[in-house]
Amino acid sequence: MxxxxxxxxxxxxxxxxxxxxxxxxxxxxxxxxxxxxxxxxxxxxxxxxxxxxxxxxxxxxxxxxxxxxxxxxxxxxxxxxxxxxxxxxxxxxxxxxxxxxxxxxxxxxxxxxxxxxxxxxxxxxxxxxxxxxxxxxxxxLARPRRPKSPRPVTREVLTALLASCDDSLRGIRDRSMLTLAFASGGRRRSEVTGLDLADVDLRPFKTRGLIWLRLLETKTTGKGDAPRLPLKGPAARALVHWIETTGLTDGPLFRPVSRSDRVLNRRLAPDALRVILRHRLALAGLPEDFATPHGLRAGFLTQAALDGAPLAAAMALSLHRSAVQAQRYYADVEISANPATDLLGE
The missing domain is CATH 1.10.150.130 (Tyrosine recombinase, N-terminal domain)
Known part of the structure; x- marks a missing residue:
């Protein structure tokens, strides 16, 4: 330009x-x-x-x-x-x-x-x-706020999506991408596809089951203050499985997989997560428009609220700059559990 x-x-x-x-x-x-x-x-x-x-x-x-x-x-x-x-x-x-x-x-x-x-x-x-x-x-021009995703991809929905991932390279990659996007704080599409092998620190995995991710650039941070985010549990194991199965040593972390189930030597398109999510929703028996990639971000915060995680702890991973914006997801969960909603009884 x-x-x-x-x-x-x-x-x-x-x-x-x-x-x-x-x-x-x-x-x-x-x-x-x-x-x-x-x-x-x-x-x-x-x-x-x-x-x-x-x-x-x-x-x-x-x-x-x-x-x-x-x-x-x-x-x-x-x-x-x-x-x-x-x-x-x-x-x-x-x-x-x-x-x-x-x-x-x-x-x-x-x-x-x-x-x-x-x-x-x-x-x-x-x-x-x-x-x-x-x-x-x-x-x-004011109008009611429309969510970026029709529904959040909570743990229950994510589990259904992961069940559709088989042991092919495509299934292993999709499982790793979806769990990483969710568990690392609800990452945006470009943040997931922009990761390189050099941004993944696997050294603590053998002893602590922990992986460190470095995000060189996000919507709220720049290269000068690139955050390091932890990845643990199923998401860390899925990522290690993808790296070990493919034998990747450098370059893009997530790559296209051919119809013959071969990993191609190039980066996924920035919009790839949307295509993958629609595919997995269909395989899980859900409408393709059930959720968008932002549903993974909304789902992370919604699940954190459902599990009682402090807002500040969730924001440390989601990297929201505005507590007001992140609080919206918590507010939807908290108001439904408000005792004042049951004044008439069951």
């Missing part, structure tokens, strides 16, 4: 290239992909509405109109906002005429602000009128 850095600045071409490279190396891959997507969307919207490319810095009236165009349902509307939305839908950049989720709008605005910072320019979204309009848009 070509980052929108300062054109015609006092920087030399070498310094601009070095600065661009620094941004790429210092920014998580998921953020870079989001920036690329948001830049394409914003530029296409500006072209559709004004027939002009983006300006730096952008005018406040453009930022305000962007907010207004994304703060209403355009299904029965006519006019420039509807025309722009249809143009974006035709380009595959927008899904529907209904307004985007507040989180989506917030992310695109955050990206637009970031592009201004890269150019060392003030953002039009800092103007008082635009800030107030943004707050009103957020309230107007």
């Amino acid at each position: 070509p980052l929108p850095l300062i054109p015609g600045s006092a920087l030399s071409s070498d310094d601009e290239a070095a600065l661009t490279d620094l941004y790429r190396r210092g920014t998580p891959a998921n953020t870079l992909r989001a920036w690329e997507s948001d830049l394409a969307y914003i530029a296409a919207w500006k072209q559709a509405v004004y027939a002009r490319p983006l300006a730096w810095p952008e005018d406040e009236t453009v930022a305000l109109r962007f907010l207004l165009h994304h703060a209403e349902d355009l299904t029965g509307a006519t006019g420039p906002a509807r025309d722009a939305a249809e143009a974006l839908i035709a380009q595959g950049l927008r899904r529907a005429l209904t307004p985007p989720a507040p989180s989506t709008l917030d992310r695109r605005i955050a990206s637009w602000r970031a592009f201004h910072r890269m150019r060392n320019l003030p953002s039009p979204f800092s103007a008082p009128l635009v800030q107030q309009a943004r707050q009103k848009a957020r309230k107007a």
Whole structure:
């Protein structure tokens, strides 16, 4: 992605290239992909509405109109906002005429602000009128929170999934991936597929049944403070079984397995855990949309709450930065066991 850095600045071409490279190396891959997507969307919207490319810095009236165009349902509307939305839908950049989720709008605005910072320019979204309009848009678009997974993958569900894993290399790999993702704190898809053999410390396993995992980069931590997480019990044994059976010594930890049950010499795609989970749900007799990979993360916290584990202990593994966010999973469990729900008796 070509980052929108300062054109015609006092920087030399070498310094601009070095600065661009620094941004790429210092920014998580998921953020870079989001920036690329948001830049394409914003530029296409500006072209559709004004027939002009983006300006730096952008005018406040453009930022305000962007907010207004994304703060209403355009299904029965006519006019420039509807025309722009249809143009974006035709380009595959927008899904529907209904307004985007507040989180989506917030992310695109955050990206637009970031592009201004890269150019060392003030953002039009800092103007008082635009800030107030943004707050009103957020309230107007508010909707009930939807979970990222229809259901949490708790211990009971995970046990059913693992029962579908046979002794083939594919079954051994899937068992290891699912148990690792759950038991190490509810890891995200990219965190599991991004693991290398070098990130696994097997030395304490023989004496303590313990494995240490190093996560070089997560959504809440960077390479400079890569956390080490313990893996014990069935999850540790499943991981050791996968490594010993395949004879892997370096490179990616989890890899594709061919139809002839051979391990291929490349990394799994970042979305592989979703495909594996859907496959195992079907084999376990559950609907393929029963849960998403985030259900493993939600399931870890839900199971921790059901088992009475302190929230702080669960967060030490899940790596949640916000106790409020992690508490939501505990709240759902705790309120159902609240004695005040039984005031009328059985």
